[in-house]
Amino acid sequence: MNRFRLLWRKSLNVVMLTLTGVAALAVVSVLFLILGYLIWNGGKSLNWNFFTQLPAPVGETGGGMANAIVGSMKLLLMAAVIGLPIGLMGGIYLAEFGGKAFSFAVRYTADLLNGVPSIVMGMFVNLLVVVPMKGFTTVAGGIALGIMAIPITLRSSEEFLRSVPVNMREASLALGASKWRTIASVVLPAAKGGIITGMLLALARVAGETAPLLFTAFGNQFWSPGWKQPTAALPLVVYTYAISAYPDWHRQAWAGGLVLLALVLMANIGTRLVLSRGGAARSV
Amino acid sequence: MNTKKTVVLVCLLLGLAVTLGADSTVLLNAAGATFPYPIYSKWFNVYHTEHPSVQINYQSIGSGGGIQQLKSGTVDFGASDMPLKDDLLGQFSFKILQFPTVLGAVVPTYNIPGVQAELKFTPKAIAGIYLGTINKWNDPEITSANAGVNLPANDIVVMHRSDGSGTTFVWTDYLSKISPEWKSRVGSNTSVNWPVGLGGKGNEGVTGLVQQTPNSIGYVELIYAIQNHMGYGLVQNSSGKFVKASLASVTEAASGVAAKMAQDLRVSITDAPGATAYPICSFTYLLIPVKISDSAKRDNIKTFLHWMLTTGQSQVEALDYARLPKAVVAIEEKQISQIQ
Amino acid sequence: MGSHATAVERAPSPWAGRTLLRRLAEGDAVAHTVTLIFAASIILITSLLVYQLWISSAYSRKTFGWHFWFSRVWDPVFEHFGALPFIYGTLVTSAIALIIAIPLGLAAAIFLAELAPRKISDSISFLIDLLAAVPSVIYGLLGIFVVVPLMRTIIGPALKSALGFLPIFAGPNYGLGLLTAGIVLSIMVVPFIISVSREVLLTVPREQREAALALGATRWESTWKVVVPYARAGIMGSVFLSLARALGETMAVTMVIGNAALIGTSLFSPGDTIASMLANQYSEATGRLYLSALIELGLVLFLITFILNGAARLLILTTERGGGRPA
Numbered sequence: 022m023n024r025f026r027l028l029w030r031k032s033l034n035v036v037m038l039t040l041t042g043v044a045a046l047a048v049v050s051v052l053f054l055i056l057g058y059l060i061w062n063g064g065k066s067l068n069w070n071f072f073t074q075l076p077a078p079v080g081e082t083g084g085g086m087a088n089a090i091v092g093s094m095k096l097l098l099m100a101a102v103i104g105l106p107i108g109l110m111g112g113i114y115l116a117e118f119g120g121k122a123f124s125f126a127v128r129y130t131a132d133l134l135n136g137v138p139s140i141v142m143g144m145f146v147n148l149l150v151v152v153p154m155k156g157f158t159t160v161a162g163g164i165a166l167g168i169m170a171i172p173i174t175l176r177s178s179e180e181f182l183r184s185v186p187v188n189m190r191e192a193s194l195a196l197g198a199s200k201w202r203t204i205a206s207v208v209l210p211a212a213k214g215g216i217i218t219g220m221l222l223a224l225a226r227v228a229g230e231t232a233p234l235l236f237t238a239f240g241n242q243f244w245s246p247g248w249k250q251p252t253a254a255l256p257l258v259v260y261t262y263a264i265s266a267y268p269d270w271h272r273q274a275w276a277g278g279l280v281l282l283a284l285v286l287m288a289n290i291g292t293r294l295v296l297s298r299g300g301a302a303r304s305v
Numbered sequence: 306m307n308t309k310k311t312v313v314l315v316c317l318l319l320g321l322a323v324t325l326g327a328d329s330t331v332l333l334n335a336a337g338a339t340f341p342y343p344i345y346s347k348w349f350n351v352y353h354t355e356h357p358s359v360q361i362n363y364q365s366i367g368s369g370g371g372i373q374q375l376k377s378g379t380v381d382f383g384a385s386d387m388p389l390k391d392d393l394l395g396q397f398s399f400k401i402l403q404f405p406t407v408l409g410a411v412v413p414t415y416n417i418p419g420v421q422a423e424l425k426f427t428p429k430a431i432a433g434i435y436l437g438t439i440n441k442w443n444d445p446e447i448t449s450a451n452a453g454v455n456l457p458a459n460d461i462v463v464m465h466r467s468d469g470s471g472t473t474f475v476w477t478d479y480l481s482k483i484s485p486e487w488k489s490r491v492g493s494n495t496s497v498n499w500p501v502g503l504g505g506k507g508n509e510g511v512t513g514l515v516q517q518t519p520n521s522i523g524y525v526e527l528i529y530a531i532q533n534h535m536g537y538g539l540v541q542n543s544s545g546k547f548v549k550a551s552l553a554s555v556t557e558a559a560s561g562v563a564a565k566m567a568q569d570l571r572v573s574i575t576d577a578p579g580a581t582a583y584p585i586c587s588f589t590y591l592l593i594p595v596k597i598s599d600s601a602k603r604d605n606i607k608t609f610l611h612w613m614l615t616t617g618q619s620q621v622e623a624l625d626y627a628r629l630p631k632a633v634v635a636i637e638e639k640q641i642s643q644i645q
Numbered sequence: 646m647g648s649h650a651t652a653v654e655r656a657p658s659p660w661a662g663r664t665l666l667r668r669l670a671e672g673d674a675v676a677h678t679v680t681l682i683f684a685a686s687i688i689l690i691t692s693l694l695v696y697q698l699w700i701s702s703a704y705s706r707k708t709f710g711w712h713f714w715f716s717r718v719w720d721p722v723f724e725h726f727g728a729l730p731f732i733y734g735t736l737v738t739s740a741i742a743l744i745i746a747i748p749l750g751l752a753a754a755i756f757l758a759e760l761a762p763r764k765i766s767d768s769i770s771f772l773i774d775l776l777a778a779v780p781s782v783i784y785g786l787l788g789i790f791v792v793v794p795l796m797r798t799i800i801g802p803a804l805k806s807a808l809g810f811l812p813i814f815a816g817p818n819y820g821l822g823l824l825t826a827g828i829v830l831s832i833m834v835v836p837f838i839i840s841v842s843r844e845v846l847l848t849v850p851r852e853q854r855e856a857a858l859a860l861g862a863t864r865w866e867s868t869w870k871v872v873v874p875y876a877r878a879g880i881m882g883s884v885f886l887s888l889a890r891a892l893g894e895t896m897a898v899t900m901v902i903g904n905a906a907l908i909g910t911s912l913f914s915p916g917d918t919i920a921s922m923l924a925n926q927y928s929e930a931t932g933r934l935y936l937s938a939l940i941e942l943g944l945v946l947f948l949i950t951f952i953l954n955g956a957a958r959l960l961i962l963t964t965e966r967g968g969g970r971p972a
Contacts, residue, residue: 034863044752048835049769052776079346080532110683118677127684130691136954138893140920141943144927145694155378201676229780232895236928243360250332256782263786266512266533278786289778369929460817467904469929498720503915504904518819
């Protein structure tokens with residue numbers, strides 16, 4: 022009896038442990054499947070035209086996504102200008118100055134902001150910016166993406182600032198520097214690597230967002246000059262093309278998806294490599 | 306330090322370059338119907354080539370979207386297949402003019418594996434399919450009109466629009482006219498409470514769904530079915546004849562209304578009389594505010610409208626839209642002068 | 646207390662009489678204020694968001710009241726708005742996603758925390774984190790062109806032949822639908838379950854494992870019966886986090902769910918989630934009531950994700966502080 026039970030337990034052990042390995046393998050292989058599909062279907066459409074031309078009229082073949090790529094870059098620039106300073110400064114406050122109650126409130130609301138579904142964020146910015154400004158604009162899209170970048174930047178900035186050793190700060194203070202001087206000249210440079218990677222990760226995250234752009238950036242067939250006009254964006258165009266029936270649009274959707282994924286993955290891989298080399302590795 | 310400075314400088318320059326757009330360009334933003342999107346897309350593209358300083362950015366988000374965004378003032382003009390009745394006009398804080406642009410047909414497109422023939426649909430069949438009372442392809446109502454076609458006993462997958470659509474309005478307007486049950490149960494509007502079916506976004510989305518889903522049927526503007534090489538059926542008109550959507554049959558449907566349009570450009574031409582008339586077609590409208598404060602925008606919109614009524618009309622037939630009747634063109638030319 | 650001869654004189658304030666330093670001190674105050682303002686702006690933005698959603702949904706809340714939540718009818722023509730079909734779709738797709746993702750994710754997390762050598766564990770974790778970074782629209786793209794045909798041609802018929810008698814697998818299989826959306830969602834949330842579970846499993850003290858092994862447990866038994874229960878709270882937290890993510894997911898879902906405001910008993914039936922229908926209908930909601938109803942739905946979605954996120958954080962914190970209760 023005992024021996025049978027032992028055999029059962031031993032075999033169960035082997036089976037379950039193998040299953041866990043299989044599970045991990047299955048999940049990882051999904052990533053490669055996604056990449057593989059995109060490269061296979063999108064790779065052949067990545068030509069010079071794709072990167073330099075504007076979209077062709079509906080139903081005609083050819084044309085490219087040049088305006089969507091530039092549009093996404095402009096939106097990211099705007100998001101960086103709005104979201105990153107708030108996140109960084111807020112992180113500095115929380116790490117260096119914060120009072121208990123107020124810091125708790127800031128962290129709590131940042132968490133709240135992080136959890137807002139992206140479609141609701143789009144609706145909010147639409148009500149707040151688009152309707153009063155009477156127009157869909159790159160600014161509105163940038164604001165939506167920027168707000169979404171704040172919580173990630175805040176959390177990673179605070180974390181990396183806190184990780185700067187206390188003795189560095191105390192040494193600086195002992196030398197007569199004031200607090201702000203310490204922060205500016207000693208703490209920030211020390212935490213620089215982590216903070217920048219946090220910012221890049223935040224931008225990579227918002228670069229792929231589509232829902233907030235539906236009601237803010239809106240889309241554009243042409244180049245979008247300045248900041249107060251609607252603009253095309255890579256995720257928006259991929260979405261529009263993917264749900265259509267035109268094979269040429271499908272082809273371009275794959276290519277656009279590949280470009281988008283490549284950018285996001287490169288940012289993620291690059292920053293994490295830098296982080297791990299620096300020794301401080303924490304997932305967000 | 307040097308590399309940092311150059312990076313900052315490059316970024317600033319890029320930012321500057323990107324910000325200083327071509328400010329002499331007149332930028333018009335419009336949104337609305339997907340029904341005429343292929344021809345509008347062509348028009349705005351050609352117009353831009355002829356007038357490089359004018360850019361008309363049109364987003365095809367559905368007639369409902371066009372109406373709403375025009376109301377909010379976020380676009381310069383809108384597009385809708387559904388003409389706006391007075392109660393809807395009352396919700397606007399400013400007056401708008403409605404300009405028919407082209408005539409188009411809404412066709413029932415389908416994807417039945419093994420069936421290549423052109424199917425004939427009676428009004429009862431279409432109403433039954435969309436009400437959910439007819440749910441197999443070999444239902445007698447369908448087979449009786451299609452002798453000789455081997456229709457399978459498969460379930461019909463019904464596709465409709467998930468967004469606010471003028472095409473939906475035209476389709477449901479027709480259904481309301483030929484089916485009292487539809488009229489009382491569902492009604493006609495850009496967005497309705499569908500008894501059955503899956504939703505696709507835009508004419509593009511419905512076409513895509515039908516294309517990819519076996520045994521499905523959907524309603525789309527004619528050019529979408531043609532451009533995507535999909536089969537579409539004939540519909541029985543009020544005279545009892547099965548008519549295929551074409552330039553001729555659509556033009557015929559509009560032939561009776563030109564006189565009425567002198568009073569009011571908002572007409573419905575579904576289930577029109579006439580032996581060769583196609584029963585499910587519609588004008589589609591551009592919604593233009595009467596008062597446009599920006600003079601550059603105003604002048605360019607007026608110029609475009611003139612262009613649309615003359616040069617533009619010569620391009621519509623290549624995309625299987627029918628031209629506006631000459632009488633209607635004349636009425637619209639006069640209406641343009643109302644824009645201030 | 647008399648003064649001592651050796652009393653230390655109070656050191657003069659370092660700022661006293663030093664104008665340069667006083668300026669620097671004010672610089673400190675300036676820095677404090679500036680960063681405070683930025684931090685406060687976060688609170689301001691969030692409050693503004695909640696406020697805007699609240700007042701814009703007021704009309705709908707007043708008109709429908711609690712009836713909004715239980716009405717099945719979404720009729721823009723007759724202006725009857727009820728949220729039930731969308732709540733149903735949201736809950737069902739998220740449930741399917743969790744049913745698939747929790748066993749898969751937990752198993753993978755166990756592998757990474759307990760079995761794999763540290764280096765392999767780190768590299769695989771890294772790859773799984775990349776999966777979390779893939780944009781939603783890309784999942785949608787693959788959903789339309791890969792998962793939907795797969796569902797229609799292989800998975801659906803297989804399920805039907807094996808389990809077709811169950812009402813949840815009855816009805817026609819279009820490829821699009823609740824099940825497909827659930828499957829796509831499961832892939833999107835599994836990285837969160839793995840990443841957080843792995844971390845909490847790693848914090849379980851070695852003594853727990855070793856005690857179990859010393860008592861004769863197999864590796865699996867020690868993991869499943871001792872370590873995992875110890876980390877139970879944190880794992881629950883990861884589930885809540887994933888649920889919050891799944892509820893708010895928009896693009897991937899709207900591209901594969903079929904967009905029909907129905908409550909279908911079959912998993913093959915099309916449906917709609919709150920996020921997906923907001924994406925479709927927001928820009929064209931004509932009429933005050935319609936728009937207000939949509940915003941009310943957005944508010945509800947926000948509140949639900951807020952509660953879940955809060956609960957998740959609490960649970961994860963409980964485990965990390967070593968709050969695992971003895972089994």
